[in-house]
Amino acid sequence: MQVLRPIGDALKPVVDLVYPPRCPLCGAAIGEQGGLCQPCWGELAIPGDPNCTSCQRPLGHGAQDGMTCAVCLTYPPRHDGIAAATLYNDASRKLVLAFKHGKRIALSRLMARLMLRRLGALSEDTLLAPVPLHRVRLWQRGFNQSALLAREIERMSGASLALDALRRTRPTPSLGGLSRKQRAKALQGAIIVAPNWAARLKDRDVVLVDDVLTSGATTEACVRALKKAGARRVTIACFARVLDEALPHAEPVPPPM
Incomplete structure (x- = not known):
């Protein structure tokens, strides 16, 4: 047949x-x-080894895998690890711009495939929660790029999609140039767990999906909300990580087989 x-x-x-x-x-x-x-x-890059087991920052000469960097020791993160498909360089920037602002949403499949490679195997009980956009920004752009990436990861991995688990209650200003305290203040109360998801997040493993991870202030607010709702572990998955100190130690991204 x-x-x-x-x-x-x-x-x-x-x-x-x-x-x-x-x-x-x-x-x-x-x-x-x-x-x-x-x-x-060959232009795409990932953090080289050895790097911080928590945030992927490169470690100094003589360091070993599994060690934690000074930043994470000083400011222990709420998250349970970062899985970045690439480092933010010229190549990854062009892909992000084409995807998010050029509206080439078909790139979500390629980007999600590279993210899943760094995440590894996911169980069907794992929840994929995209970083939310405020409804005004969503209306202006026409789509939430993080939600598109989360949907593709769901399709490839079999994990469960928590599309509306997080909600942005108000628009937030640009965080560029702000101090750590100023960024936290700008985001205070801006991201919450949707009431219909509160009970379903308890004791669950969550992958927080974003396209670009910069200062980490927005994802930190998301992780805080998820952990407050009872999530057991929250891993951050992004396509590109802004980590300039890692670029000299970067390794090329191998093409998918």
């Missing part, structure tokens, strides 16, 4: 004919949609 292919697979030759696969970074021809050319794969 002939097995029917999914509609997406059946239409793939037509899509490739009308829109020949191109690398989203440099425009070079590639073998299939949703990938990068070989040179551009």
Whole structure:
């Protein structure tokens, strides 16, 4: 008996004919949609070893895997680890801009695949909670990029999607240039757990999904809300991590097999 292919697979030759696969970074021809050319794969980077087991900051010469950096010792994080698919450099920045502001939402599959590689296997009991947008920002952009990434990770991993578990109650100002205390004050009470999710989060493992992790103030507010609701572990998963001190020690991202 002939097995029917999914509609997406059946239409793939037509899509490739009308829109020949191109690398989203440099425009070079590639073998299939949703990938990068070989040179551009080499431009993406991940933190090199050894790095902090909690936040991925590079450790000094002679350090060993499993150690914690000075920042995390001084300011113990509420989260239970960070899984960053890439470091924020020119290549990852171009992908993020094309995805979030260029509205090339098809890139979510590639980005989520790289995030899941760093996360590893997820159980179906794990909840995927995207960092929320305020409704005004959501209306302006038309989509929540973190929610698109979380949905793709759900599709690939079998974990459970908690799409509306977190809610942003008010718009928040840009956090650039603010001190740690100022960022915390700007976000105080701005992110809460939705009432219908409060009981379902208790004793659950949660992956907080974001596209770019910068200062960590927004994700910190999300983690705080999730832990207050009773979440057991909260891991932060992002596509790109702004960690300039890690770039000199970075390693290339291997292309998916």
